[in-house]
Amino acid sequence: RPAFDGGGLHWARRGWPVVYFGGITLDEVRARGLEPTQDNEKLVRESLREIHGPQAYAKLSLPAVRQHLAQHPTIVDGLYSWAEYTCLRQELANPMHVIAICADRQVRYARLADRQARPLRPEQAEQRDIAEIENIQKGGPIAIADFTVLNNGSVDDLVSKVNALADEIMNEAT
Numbered sequence: 001r002p003a004f005d006g007g008g009l010h011w012a013r014r015g016w017p018v019v020y021f022g023g024i025t026l027d028e029v030r031a032r033g034l035e036p037t038q039d040n041e042k043l044v045r046e047s048l049r050e051i052h053g054p055q056a057y058a059k060l061s062l063p064a065v066r067q068h069l070a071q072h073p074t075i076v077d078g079l080y081s082w083a084e085y086t087c088l089r090q091e092l093a094n095p096m097h098v099i100a101i102c103a104d105r106q107v108r109y110a111r112l113a114d115r116q117a118r119p120l121r122p123e124q125a126e127q128r129d130i131a132e133i134e135n136i137q138k139g140g141p142i143a144i145a146d147f148t149v150l151n152n153g154s155v156d157d158l159v160s161k162v163n164a165l166a167d168e169i170m171n172e173a174t
Helices: 008-013 021-031 038-052 056-069 082-091 105-114 122-136 139-143 155-173
Strands: 018-020 075-077 099-102 147-150
Touching: 008 075, 018 021, 018 056, 021 038, 021 056, 021 075, 038 056, 038 122, 056 075, 056 082, 082 139, 099 139, 099 155, 105 122, 147 155
Parallel strands: 018 075, 099 147
Antiparallel strands: none
């Protein structure tokens, strides 16, 4: 994972527990003895959703989320699907804020092409976007987000925005 992903890693540095949905995929890829490629990760994601339903990641993460929530506000990093969102809303009594961290398409695609691990060509990134929108209804959590952070600038700019949002949420909670 990058030094700052806009999500869980930064929040963890503030002392908030993080449950990373993507870790389920990476763990399963390793457990199956597969290389961590885009295709293998997609295969595992689809397989887990076939086995556990479209809310697979929320369902598989619920014990850890509940354990952390018993002691502290908790970040769920990587909630992508409408089914995951509705599962968490139904299963958790705690208030939930959804934060969408978004970048313009050309910015996302340039970053995906430049990343060290699993770089994607623009046409691969577009195929991934379409599959995530059509197959897992990724747009739902983004549309219903309580907060949206635009991530088109530098890492420092994003860190500043996330810090301000974290302060706002914590002040609201107290």
